[in-house]
Amino acid sequence: MRKILTILMAVLLTNAAIAQVNIGFRAGYNAATVKSSDAEITEDGKALSGFNIGTVVNVKMKGNLSFQTGLTIGTKGVSVAHEGHADNYKFTAADIPMNLVLNTKSGLFVGTGLNLGYNLSGKLDAEDDPTENYSFTFGSGKNFTRADLGLNILAGYKTKSGMFISGNSLMGLTDIKPGAETWRNNLFSISLGYMFKSSK
DSSP: HHHHHHHHHHHHHHHHHOOEEEEEEEEEEEEEEEEEHHHHHHHHEOOOEEEEEEEEEEOSSSSEEEEEEEEEEEEEEEEEEETTTTEEEEEEEEEEEEEEEOOOOOOOOOEEEEEEEEEEEEEEESSSSSGEEEEEEBBBSBOSSSSSEEEEEEEEEEEETTTEEEEEEEOOOOOOSSSOOOEEEEEEEEEEEEEOOOOO
């Protein structure tokens, strides 16, 4: 993960010196789900509501294309509803998208690319019995692993003033749960944001 981040930063700094770069911020709503071989999650898993907040870096390329990245902190996981209550498996995760974006003159944009995810922390929040609550452990042989690779698909609209709205679908590609049962974090998010104008 550190090597990937180092390479990404080097690419961004190189492009910033020769290309038009716009920086912005965004915040919004997350609806998190999980694709799992666990029968309980498959049958009773529901979307877990959460948040996202972060930065956006847009590097203009040839024509209407741009490379878009940034850093977002947000909620992932799943809510498992059964017997009149819910067990909420919550992650606080950092995401670095690496998207190729097509921008139209009307302000509409679409894009896709990989997402580098990193689970910062996590816990089980049992609504009916707080004694069941516990914090997740991360690493080989633990509850979950931290690295979480995914695939992004996004679309949105940006005004000439720099305000934008976007929707992003993140499909987890990495099984982050060691052991027999699989666990892939999926996410749909809606964000509002603002892009500052480039000085170039």
